[in-house]
Amino acid sequence: FLTLDDFNFEDKRVVLRVDINCPIDPNTEEILDDKRIREIKNTITELINRGAKVVILAHQSRPGKKDFTTLKNHAKVLSRIIGKDVKYVDEVIGTTAREAIVNMKNGDVVLLENIRFYSEEVLSEWKKWEDITPKKQAETNLIKRLSPLFDYFINDAFAAAHRAQPSLVGFSYYMPMIAGRLMEKEVSVLSKVLENPEKPCVYVLGGAKADDSIRVIKNVLENGTADKILTSGIVANIFLIAMGYDLGINMNVIENLGLVNQIEVAKRLLDKFGEKIEVPVDVAINVDDERIEEELDKNKKVSGLINDIGEKTIKHYQEIIKNAKTIVANGPAGVFEKEAFAKGTEELLKAIAVSNGFSVIGGGHLSAAAELFGLASQIDHVSTGGGATLDFLAGEKLPVIEMLKESYKKYKE
Numbered sequence: 001f002l003t004l005d006d007f008n009f010e011d012k013r014v015v016l017r018v019d020i021n022c023p024i025d026p027n028t029e030e031i032l033d034d035k036r037i038r039e040i041k042n043t044i045t046e047l048i049n050r051g052a053k054v055v056i057l058a059h060q061s062r063p064g065k066k067d068f069t070t071l072k073n074h075a076k077v078l079s080r081i082i083g084k085d086v087k088y089v090d091e092v093i094g095t096t097a098r099e100a101i102v103n104m105k106n107g108d109v110v111l112l113e114n115i116r117f118y119s120e121e122v123l124s125e126w127k128k129w130e131d132i133t134p135k136k137q138a139e140t141n142l143i144k145r146l147s148p149l150f151d152y153f154i155n156d157a158f159a160a161a162h163r164a165q166p167s168l169v170g171f172s173y174y175m176p177m178i179a180g181r182l183m184e185k186e187v188s189v190l191s192k193v194l195e196n197p198e199k200p201c202v203y204v205l206g207g208a209k210a211d212d213s214i215r216v217i218k219n220v221l222e223n224g225t226a227d228k229i230l231t232s233g234i235v236a237n238i239f240l241i242a243m244g245y246d247l248g249i250n251m252n253v254i255e256n257l258g259l260v261n262q263i264e265v266a267k268r269l270l271d272k273f274g275e276k277i278e279v280p281v282d283v284a285i286n287v288d289d290e291r292i293e294e295e296l297d298k299n300k301k302v303s304g305l306i307n308d309i310g311e312k313t314i315k316h317y318q319e320i321i322k323n324a325k326t327i328v329a330n331g332p333a334g335v336f337e338k339e340a341f342a343k344g345t346e347e348l349l350k351a352i353a354v355s356n357g358f359s360v361i362g363g364g365h366l367s368a369a370a371e372l373f374g375l376a377s378q379i380d381h382v383s384t385g386g387g388a389t390l391d392f393l394a395g396e397k398l399p400v401i402e403m404l405k406e407s408y409k410k411y412k413e
């Protein structure tokens with residue numbers, strides 16, 4: 001990648017794309033967790049100190065969702081975090097925004113409005129990213145209007161690196177696309193645990209995004225990265241069903257999540273890599289919000305809704321985590337928001353936190369849990385990515401990363 005080290009920013013106007021999509025209270029609009037804002041501090045502070053005029057583009061949520069709202073509060077939080085006034089402009093391509101941009105002084109920071117308020121940003125055709133070229137995106141009004149105002153495009157939005165949207169890649173048609181400090185850190189840590197981890201390497205995968213997790217499992221087992229996979233959450237339920245367990249009503253949950261087709265995928269993985277995939281030996285059932293532990297038995301149907309892994313499983317998984325040199329975790333082990341079912345998630349996170357191995361966790365849910373239990377600071381790397389981290393670990397090409405590579409080829413000479 002091109003990095004901030006490759007350019008001089010004195011007197012330059014830069015457009016900086018970040019991902020500060022945060023959990024928000026839909027009633028008060030208060031930002032509930034500012035981790036993603038804290039994580040872009042280094043890039044912004046460095047650009048300010050090096051004399052750049054910094055214009056930030058970002059999104060919050062998606063059209064149609066309750067937390068799809070303005071970036072006004074993000075600007076306040078960002079000002080507090082960087083210790084400098086961030087000017088919030090409530091639009092992106094109109095005269096007000098362009099005048100604000102043109103009138104900036106060195107070291108000024110402007111945050112423009114939620115870029116997804118503009119339909120061009122969220123066109124469904126950007127999904128088929130292999131078919132889109134930056135040229136096509138560069139033809140959008142968003143990019144055509146804004147690009148003449150800037151010298152450089154800096155991308156620090158790792159958490160959105162799996163999206164091929166104009167503000168994420170389109171500017172690269174007109175100017176060098178440079179990785180920000182967070183982007184550099186995320187890609188270097190995640191590449192290491194994917195390509196060259198210290199062994200034994202354990203992947204701990206839970207949560208409800210089971211199809212994404214199963215893609216990760218397939219990749220890290222096929223390329224020999226992982227020595228063990230510890231499954232929990234919905235991911236575990238799918239493997240248990242694939243092994244012939246009768247999970248009763250938990251099958252409905254899998255149906256409702258549209259994940260039935262994953263059972264076949266799990267079967268194939270078990271055939272090939274069975275000894276490397278661990279499944280729970282016991283679970284915690286939710287009976288009127290009370291935790292009832294139940295051992296799993298192939299001849300007995302599970303009696304209720306599984307909300308966590310059981311104590312024997314926790315101990316067994318902790319033992320494996322303890323001896324690992326690399327641990328990568330994504331997705332909670334259970335419904336940790338309910339106190340009675342937080343145990344699995346908390347205990348596995350504790351084991352990860354105290355382990356001597358290099359630890360990486362990803363996904364909004366698990367990072368939120370790590371914060372909640374006060375363990376985040378003991379984890380070596382808490383990724384800002386959700387879907388992006390999973391796609392990366394699944395070995396997929398991420399549009400933003402591919403464009404950063406292209407830009408390197410184009411401009412390094």
Ligand code: 3PG
Nearest residue numbers: 019021062159160386387
């Ligand atoms: C995320 O939260 O994973 C990123 O901000 C991307 O958001 P999206 O899934 O709405 O594109």
